[in-house]
Amino acid sequence: MDDIGKVFSPARLRALELRNRVIKTATYEGMSPGGVPSDALIRHHRDLAAGGVGMTTVAYCAVSPNGRTFKEQMYMRAEIVPKLRELTDAVHSEGAAVSIQLGHCGYFSRNTALPGRRSIGPSFRINEYGLMSGVPFARAMTMADIAATVEEFATAAALAVRAKFDAVELHLGHGYLLSQFLCPATNRRRDQWGGSLDNRMRFPLAVLRRVREQVGPDFPILAKTNLRDGFKGGLELEESIGVAQRLEAAGVDAIVLSGGFTSKTPFYLFRGARPLKEMIEVEKNRLQKLVLRFFGSRVIKEYPFHELFFLDQARAVRRAVRVPLVLLGGILSLDNLETAMRESFEFVAMGRALIADPDLINRMRRGEATRSRCTSCNKCVAEMDRNGVRCVLD
Numbered sequence: 001m002d003d004i005g006k007v008f009s010p011a012r013l014r015a016l017e018l019r020n021r022v023i024k025t026a027t028y029e030g031m032s033p034g035g036v037p038s039d040a041l042i043r044h045h046r047d048l049a050a051g052g053v054g055m056t057t058v059a060y061c062a063v064s065p066n067g068r069t070f071k072e073q074m075y076m077r078a079e080i081v082p083k084l085r086e087l088t089d090a091v092h093s094e095g096a097a098v099s100i101q102l103g104h105c106g107y108f109s110r111n112t113a114l115p116g117r118r119s120i121g122p123s124f125r126i127n128e129y130g131l132m133s134g135v136p137f138a139r140a141m142t143m144a145d146i147a148a149t150v151e152e153f154a155t156a157a158a159l160a161v162r163a164k165f166d167a168v169e170l171h172l173g174h175g176y177l178l179s180q181f182l183c184p185a186t187n188r189r190r191d192q193w194g195g196s197l198d199n200r201m202r203f204p205l206a207v208l209r210r211v212r213e214q215v216g217p218d219f220p221i222l223a224k225t226n227l228r229d230g231f232k233g234g235l236e237l238e239e240s241i242g243v244a245q246r247l248e249a250a251g252v253d254a255i256v257l258s259g260g261f262t263s264k265t266p267f268y269l270f271r272g273a274r275p276l277k278e279m280i281e282v283e284k285n286r287l288q289k290l291v292l293r294f295f296g297s298r299v300i301k302e303y304p305f306h307e308l309f310f311l312d313q314a315r316a317v318r319r320a321v322r323v324p325l326v327l328l329g330g331i332l333s334l335d336n337l338e339t340a341m342r343e344s345f346e347f348v349a350m351g352r353a354l355i356a357d358p359d360l361i362n363r364m365r366r367g368e369a370t371r372s373r374c375t376s377c378n379k380c381v382a383e384m385d386r387n388g389v390r391c392v393l394d
């Protein structure tokens with residue numbers, strides 16, 4: 001089979017068979033008002049499934065109310081399982097599988113409902129993200145906090161199974177809680193949860209183990225990790241290879257290779273334009289709006305876009321592990337898909353290209369399209385805070 005044929009051929013993720021190797025990666029939808037999944041969210045994922053992906057991913061679902069970045073975010077609980085079940089049924093009826101990304105924001109929170117208005121993280125710190133919203137500090141997690149959070153991940157995963165998801169994706173990247181533990185700059189602990197990479201991995205691995213116990217041996221667990229955090233003092237490639245090796249040894253089923261730290265290097269995640277004007281428009285907090293207006297271009301660093309922008313770093317991980325890897329980052333064209341297969345990645349994940357063209361995969365398979373119309377304008381990033389994520393080219 002040639003490389004392009006391989007993209008459209010079925011593949012297994014543990015006991016799960018996917019009809020092809022394209023995964024719609026998590027892009028926060030902004031379609032869960034009051035933290036409850038809406039009909040719009042169901043339509044969004046049904047459209048992606050009908051458009052041909054092998055698996056779609058419901059984006060950031062917090063494992064507990066305190067794991068929310070802001071109050072409106074969805075968090076896993078028994079009350080939303082019936083609505084999630086509608087979503088998984090809708091996706092399955094279109095022949096695709098569906099995963100859900102489970103995460104905890106750690107210190108990166110604006111959630112004023114947090115006890116004492118303090119977020120939690122590996123170490124005490126100023127919470128630059130929540131400062132203007134009245135959540136100025138994060139406190140260092142205690143052993144009891146860590147144990148409770150491990151259980152929250154496990155319970156959330158068990159509820160995901162009940163809602164008939166086909167897989168869960170643990171968020172170990174982008175500067176969220178587990179990524180904060182992995183990052184040397186944000187984890188300054190001197191106990192067994194900080195210091196060496198083995199110590200910094202202890203919490204993410206405890207989560208993986210307990211989630212595995214809850215979901216059973218056949219259920220696929222993916223992890224989204226950072227290749228680099230993208231700033232001095234952050235996680236670097238050499239250690240992120242070690243992260244992948246430890247996840248492989250602990251029995252993860254696939255690793256989605258990403259990068260960037262939302263509170264420090266947000267545009268390292270996607271590259272391309274910074275839609276500052278639109279971000280200011282949708283910002284609800286007045287102070288934050290002012291900061292963005294006057295300092296936005298200085299504090300939010302820009303990274304030029306190029307296709308397959310994580311490929312070079314991802315290759316280094318490919319050489320070091322055998323566990324299935326998902327290549328992500330600037331995948332726009334048939335050529336890009338072909339490259340991913342040729343470079344021995346088992347899966348590809350696409351975000352913006354599929355926000356722009358949910359039916360891209362079917363059209364590529366039928367020979368009607370060779371690339372996405374996405375221009376990396378990144379205005380979809382602002383749209384998710386307006387009326388839900390969408391492509392402004394529509």
Ligand SMILES: Cc1cc2nc3c(=O)[nH]c(=O)nc-3n(C[C@H](O)[C@H](O)[C@H](O)COP(=O)(O)O)c2cc1C
Nearest residue numbers: 025026027028059060270329330350351352380381
């Ligand atoms: C609008 C938008 C929302 C995003 N939300 C999430 C998210 O909730 N969780 C996550 O892991 N990544 C999120 N990302 C990052 C994407 O998953 C992906 O890593 C990034 O967009 C690069 O892939 P792409 O070049 O195919 O878009 C988001 C990206 C965009 C554009």
